Amino acid sequence: MHGTRILEETDRLMTVCNSCRYCEGLCAVFPAMEMRRAFSDGDLNYLANLCHSCGACYVDCQFSPPHEFNVNVPKTLAVARAESYAAYAWPRALSGAFAKNGLVISIVAALSMAAFILGFAAFNDRAALFGIHTGPGAFYKLMPHNAMAGLFSAAFLYAILALVMSVRAFWRDIGEPIGGRADGGSIFQAVRDAGELRYLHGGGVGCYNEDDKPTDRRKLYHHLTFYGFLLCFAATSVATLYHYLLAREAPYPWWDLPVVLGTLGGIGLFIGPIGLFMAKTQRAPELLDDNSYGMDVGFIAMLFLTGVTGLALLLLRETSAMGPLLALHLGAVFALFITMPYGKFVHGIYRFAALVRYAQERRSES
Amino acid sequence: MSGKYDVLVIGGGNAALCAAISARRGGASVLVLEGAPKFYRGGNTRHTRNMRCAHDAATEILTGPYTEEEFWKDLLLVTGGQTDEELARHMIRESKDILNWVVEQGVRWQPSLGGTLSLGRTNSFFLGGGRAMLNALYLTAETLGVDIEYDAEVTDLVIEDGMFLAARVKRPIGGATEIRASSLVAAAGGFEANIEWLKQYWGEAADNFLIRGTPYNRGAILKMLLDKGVQEVGDPTQCHAVAIDARAPKFDGGIITRHDSVVFGIVVNKHAQRFYDEGEDIWPKRYAIWGRLVAAQPDQIAYIIFDSTVVTSFMPTLFPPIAGATVAELAGKLTLDPAVLEKTITDFNAAVRPGTFDHTILDDCVTEGITPPKTHWARRIETPPYLAYPVRPGITFTYLGTRVNKEARMLMKDGKLAANMFAAGEIMAGNVLGKGYAAGMGMTIGSVFGRIAGREAAKHARN
Numbered sequence: 121m122h123g124t125r126i127l128e129e130t131d132r133l134m135t136v137c138n139s140c141r142y143c144e145g146l147c148a149v150f151p152a153m154e155m156r157r158a159f160s161d162g163d164l165n166y167l168a169n170l171c172h173s174c175g176a177c178y179v180d181c182q183f184s185p186p187h188e189f190n191v192n193v194p195k196t197l198a199v200a201r202a203e204s205y206a207a208y209a210w211p212r213a214l215s216g217a218f219a220k221n222g223l224v225i226s227i228v229a230a231l232s233m234a235a236f237i238l239g240f241a242a243f244n245d246r247a248a249l250f251g252i253h254t255g256p257g258a259f260y261k262l263m264p265h266n267a268m269a270g271l272f273s274a275a276f277l278y279a280i281l282a283l284v285m286s287v288r289a290f291w292r293d294i295g296e297p298i299g300g301r302a303d304g305g306s307i308f309q310a311v312r313d314a315g316e317l318r319y320l321h322g323g324g325v326g327c328y329n330e331d332d333k334p335t336d337r338r339k340l341y342h343h344l345t346f347y348g349f350l351l352c353f354a355a356t357s358v359a360t361l362y363h364y365l366l367a368r369e370a371p372y373p374w375w376d377l378p379v380v381l382g383t384l385g386g387i388g389l390f391i392g393p394i395g396l397f398m399a400k401t402q403r404a405p406e407l408l409d410d411n412s413y414g415m416d417v418g419f420i421a422m423l424f425l426t427g428v429t430g431l432a433l434l435l436l437r438e439t440s441a442m443g444p445l446l447a448l449h450l451g452a453v454f455a456l457f458i459t460m461p462y463g464k465f466v467h468g469i470y471r472f473a474a475l476v477r478y479a480q481e482r483r484s485e486s
Numbered sequence: 487m488s489g490k491y492d493v494l495v496i497g498g499g500n501a502a503l504c505a506a507i508s509a510r511r512g513g514a515s516v517l518v519l520e521g522a523p524k525f526y527r528g529g530n531t532r533h534t535r536n537m538r539c540a541h542d543a544a545t546e547i548l549t550g551p552y553t554e555e556e557f558w559k560d561l562l563l564v565t566g567g568q569t570d571e572e573l574a575r576h577m578i579r580e581s582k583d584i585l586n587w588v589v590e591q592g593v594r595w596q597p598s599l600g601g602t603l604s605l606g607r608t609n610s611f612f613l614g615g616g617r618a619m620l621n622a623l624y625l626t627a628e629t630l631g632v633d634i635e636y637d638a639e640v641t642d643l644v645i646e647d648g649m650f651l652a653a654r655v656k657r658p659i660g661g662a663t664e665i666r667a668s669s670l671v672a673a674a675g676g677f678e679a680n681i682e683w684l685k686q687y688w689g690e691a692a693d694n695f696l697i698r699g700t701p702y703n704r705g706a707i708l709k710m711l712l713d714k715g716v717q718e719v720g721d722p723t724q725c726h727a728v729a730i731d732a733r734a735p736k737f738d739g740g741i742i743t744r745h746d747s748v749v750f751g752i753v754v755n756k757h758a759q760r761f762y763d764e765g766e767d768i769w770p771k772r773y774a775i776w777g778r779l780v781a782a783q784p785d786q787i788a789y790i791i792f793d794s795t796v797v798t799s800f801m802p803t804l805f806p807p808i809a810g811a812t813v814a815e816l817a818g819k820l821t822l823d824p825a826v827l828e829k830t831i832t833d834f835n836a837a838v839r840p841g842t843f844d845h846t847i848l849d850d851c852v853t854e855g856i857t858p859p860k861t862h863w864a865r866r867i868e869t870p871p872y873l874a875y876p877v878r879p880g881i882t883f884t885y886l887g888t889r890v891n892k893e894a895r896m897l898m899k900d901g902k903l904a905a906n907m908f909a910a911g912e913i914m915a916g917n918v919l920g921k922g923y924a925a926g927m928g929m930t931i932g933s934v935f936g937r938i939a940g941r942e943a944a945k946h947a948r949n
Contacts, residue, residue, distance in 0.1 A: 143614060
């Protein structure tokens with residue numbers, strides 16, 4: 121017996137699949153399943169998070185609906201995955217945030233932006249907010265650097281703490297022996313597997329999204345989004361180093377490293393989320409977990425907003441729109457950070473942990 | 487769907503699609519009529535997982551060579567010599583090139599699946615299974631411009647003097663129509679899902695058969711061809727039939743209802759008596775006789791019995807084993823006579839000679855002094871809990887078919903060649919398989935003769 125109905129259904133499917141095994145060459149889920157003959161809650165959450173939702177096992181399955189065995193692995197694992205995010209959330213009191221995540225994100229984002237604009241206005245007068253500021257330190261005419269850094273550090277550290285606590289609970293649940301440590305080789309393997317989205321490829325033929333033809337482009341859009349995000353993060357990090365180590369204050373000229381990284385990342389965060397959103401709207405209903413639609417779209421929207429406000433800031437930073445745009449951009453980033461542990465962002469963390477576990481299992485088998 | 491096609495392919499499985507692709511690549515216009523709805527397209531191909539092809543050296547996915555001669559010897563062994571040597575050798579020779587040809591049609595291979603016994607050297611597995619293979623073939627056929635209709639039930643064939651003229655078709659949308667074509671490829675499977683037809687040979691016992699594939703394999707095309715003068719081949723009672731879980735659905739349970747545990751235990755009938763050597767040969771060469779063996783037992787039911795020591799020796803099963811702390815308790819749950827089952831197991835245990843168990847080879851674990859013997863892999867059943875799977879005959883496909891020559895061209899009852907009719911797949915499997923089976927051969931027959939039939943049908947149509 122399992123804790124939830126979706127885990128019961130996942131167990132039923134894994135029992136069907138384990139007696140068939142035709143899909144074992146498609147991804148990591150089925151080889152991991154084959155290492156087990158019975159499934160604990162942790163095992164099922166592990167398998168659910170290993171799944172990249174490429175859809176190939178649905179199209180290839182002779183028992184998918186309308187067959188009476190009703191085998192729909194991608195959708196079932198998608199539901200189980202979404203429920204696992206809530207189950208491992210820290211603190212537990214906030215696990216409900218996942219369920220209405222789209223709404224939570226909108227509210228947090230709106231409040232954050234309002235707070236930043238109001239905050240700017242409070243620090244300065246209206247003239248400062250809508251004034252034209254150029255040259256080093258221009259951004260900090262609106263909000264002093266230390267206030268900005270303090271605010272974001274607090275949000276960032278909270279996000280890290282909540283994520284670490286959550287993934288610890290997940291790792292304990294999926295590991296045997298309990299709480300086993302990850303070795304360097306397995307982590308390196310998982311970095312490669314996650315970095316190239318190795319298991320989002322339908323076993324080599326491509327992924328399925330809208331129909332039974334492997335024409336899916338989600339891998340490309342995900343790369344744009346993910347590497348766009350990393351580039352933006354790198355831009356912010358380099359800028360922070362500039363600020364504290366070299367005493368060089370933002371904004372920087374267009375050719376300087378933080379701006380180049382941020383621009384490239386911003387373009388990724390502009391195109392990637394649009395592509396992912398379009399793919400989401402076109403996805404075949406039989407593959408789609410309706411309940412996590414809000415969470416998925418909320419996260420995509422926040423990433424898009426971060427990218428688009430950042431690019432707009434770059435283009436218009438020497439005009440009077442700089443103040444409001446900076447406020448919007450910082451509001452979006454702030455909202456992204458504080459909702460991170462309770463939204464779709466965690467999929468990357470749990471999937472990475474599952475890939476590390478899978479790499480460990482493969483190494484101990486061979 | 488107007489005018490006249492060069493080649494009409496009836497059926498929608500591996501053989502039909504290989505024929506359609508091969509005919510289209512030969513320059514013919516091709517129509518495929520699949521009687522099933524789209525989801526159930528492809529008959530038994532949906533449930534397959536590998537193909538047996540000869541190869542002279544190991545490949546990326548095959549662990550070693552499997553020569554034409556070895557393939558021929560295996561075929562000779564499993565059929566007990568009931569095969570057409572010229573045709574079979576031709577098929578085996580052609581199978582070598584099929585390994586590459588189907589890849590050119592979009593099919594992808596993978597090494598043998600985890601837990602499948604002893605097939606890594608001889609059989610190439612489809613990445614994603616039979617439905618993935620089928621999806622690839624359909625995609626290729628569509629891309630090449632083959633027309634495909636689903637839910638298209640052929641109700642009659644117009645044949646005059648061994649010459650195919652037209653097919654009458656009933657469709658849910660569009661109603662009845664007549665389709666003319668220059669040549670016909672019949673690749674519409676056997677009659678395994680036609681219980682009434684099975685009853686002609688098996689009597690009431692056929693009511694206890696489970697059908698492993700779709701309910702659409704009713705043999706309608708086979709029957710029409712035989713009624714219209716095509717020469718028949720094969721014993722109508724012969725078929726590919728395995729022992730599958732008695733709890734499986736009547737139709738389309740597929741691979742997952744099968745049991746591979748026979749060699750690890752004993753099999754008894756409803757009187758709790760053993761009836762056949764469970765360790766006669768390596769399982770891939772023997773699994774396909776157990777359906778017929780169970781069919782010959784009273785009420786067509788049998789029980790695979792083993793103990794807790796071997797539970798992890800075979801793949802996990804869809805239906806869990808039935809368990810008893812004692813043999814008597816297990817017998818009670820199976821509604822077998824406890825005293826008889828206890829005696830059967832005691833006698834068996836007493837007959838087991840010491841040996842070194844190895845399920846991958848014909849090992850030296852044998853029984854002595856009991857009938858029937860267990861000639862390999864015999865070990866005592868003595869560690870509770872005692873476990874059992876109830877099994878019934880699961881019919882995969884029948885061997886009665888249309889006689890063909892090396893060009894896959896049908897022969898008429900008078901011995902003449904049909905003018906423009908070809909056959910491939912299960913519908914002509916009886917030419918090669920008089921009886922018995924070795925894993926993966928059905929797909930070999932389908933792909934090899936499908937490719938030949940399509941090529942020859944196109945050649946005929948364009949002449």
